[in-house]
Amino acid sequence: MQRLYRKRIVLGVGGGIAAYKSAELVRRLRDQGAEVRVVMTSGGREFITPLTLQALSGHPVHLDLLDPAAEAAMGHIELARWADLVVIAPATADLMARLAQGVANDLLTTLVLATNAPVALAPAMNQAMWADPATQANRALLQQRGIRMFGPASGSQACGDVGMGRMLEADDLAQAAADCFERSLLTGKHLLITAGPTQENIDPVRYITNHSSGKMGFALAEAAAEAGARVTLVAGPVFLPTPDRVHRIDVVSARDMLTACEAAMPCDLFIAAxxxxxxxxxxxxxxKLKKDPGSDDGLLLQMVRNPDILATLAGRADRPFSVGFAAETENLLEYATRKLRDKNLDLIVANDVANPSIGFNSEENAVTVIDRQQHETRFSQASKGHIARQLIAFIADRYHQA
Structure with a gap:
């Protein structure tokens, strides 16, 4: 059931007596780490109050197709983009018929047409309605279009009949929702990533920094979140949007970054990009330092070493699986191997920043990963997003072997 961890589920509640089970379903989904947003039809509101589902989900219930509180009043588009899975429970015969015909006359049916996420229905109706040829034709058509059916089950019904058409119980529906997702590589793991440059002040106006854009680290954070991890991204001064489902902490100096990293501990994996x-x-x-107009003398700065963030975290008693980056302009593999050994790392990612096509600020990268046994694994030049997904899969595999 960890497959539901950090998954975004839209729960649609149709107008049937089985709507009372939807409250328990919200609890079960949240117990497994899912985030739940509820959409109710007008019929659904007759059987269970929005306030109940708001209290259980922790979010306002969505009721109207055009929502003045939503961005551009297009709540259905926002929810459609937000969802990883749409589950409609209960799904009445009327709702199934409207979905089969592509009708979009309320928020829930419009959302189903607008989303690219998987959609699943939990049918709930009288046994005769379920057996009716029209309902069965609608069921077959919806399944042909890729919509999943969670049930129904057979049993006693509110009307006194016994037969097929009873909505599955909340535990069974939560399990069926989990089965819609493959187990992610890093489900439930806390991954700490650093990205971008640091800035070291000279005076209130000037500072020392480097050319790092942060693109590789941000791509890694996005890939790690996609792999199911809880991601903390500690970012130096960069102008990049925060990846979806990533907790970002902005810092300036190396000492700031170390403080933020130590505050984010413990973690399972640490990637110092x-x-x-x-x-x-x-x-x-x-x-502000002023130059002497009567002198040609230069400016002498006395420099001191910054703390070594990677070595500090890799040397802790509760050390995480530690991955470093070596951005070099010469002797790439030699220097990277030395850094791997000196900093007590599990893996190091070697990056030739002398090559402008894969160096700082570029959109692509090509790297070599070196492990403790000095085995080298090369990843050919590709977009940083593609390289990041390859690296996260490789790192996760080595982490689980450790």
Missing amino acids: AAVADYRPEVVAPH
Whole structure:
């Protein structure tokens, strides 16, 4: 059931007596780590109140097709994009018929047409209605279009009949929802990633930094979230949007980054993709430094070492599985192997930043991963997003072997 961890589920509640089970279904889905948004039809509101489902889901219930509180009043589009899975429970005979015909006359039916997420129905109706040829034709048509059917079950019904048409119980529906997802590589794991440069102040106006754009680290964070991890991204000064489902912490200096990383511990895996400044000015001038117009002398800065974030976290008693990056302009594999050994890492990703097509600020990358046994695995040049997904799969595999 960990397959539901951090999954986004839209629960549609149709107008049937089985709607009382929807409240328990919300609880079961949330117990397994899913985030739930509820959409109710007008009929569904006759059987269970929106307030009940709001209290259980922790979010306002969506009722209207055009929602003034939603972005551009298009709540159905926002929910359609948000969902990983749409489950309609109960799905009445009327609702199945409308979906089969592609009708979009309320929020729920419009959302189903607008979403690219998988859709599943939990039918709930009288046994005669379920057996009716029209309902069976609608069921077959919906399944042909890729919509899943969760049930129904056979048993006693509210009307006193006994037979097929009873909605599955909440536990069974939650299990069926989980079965819609493959077990992710890093489900339930906490992954800490650093990205981007750091800035080390000289005075209130000037600072020392590097060319790192943060693109590789952000791509790794996105790929890790897709793999089911809970991701904390500690980012230096970059102008990049936060990946979906990633907790971002913005920092400036190397010392700031170390403090944020230590506060985010413990974690299961640590990927240090940031280009951290090795040195900082020993003294930061309180005011802007002025040049002497009567002198040709240069400016002498006394530099001191910054803390080594990667070595610090990899050396902890509760050390995570630790992955470093080595961005080099020469002797790439030699320097990367030395860094792997000196910092007590599990893996290191070697990146030739002297090559402009895969260096800082580029859209593509090509890397070599080195493990403790000095085995090398090469990933050919591709977009940073593609490389990130390959790396996350490789790192997850090595983590589970450790």
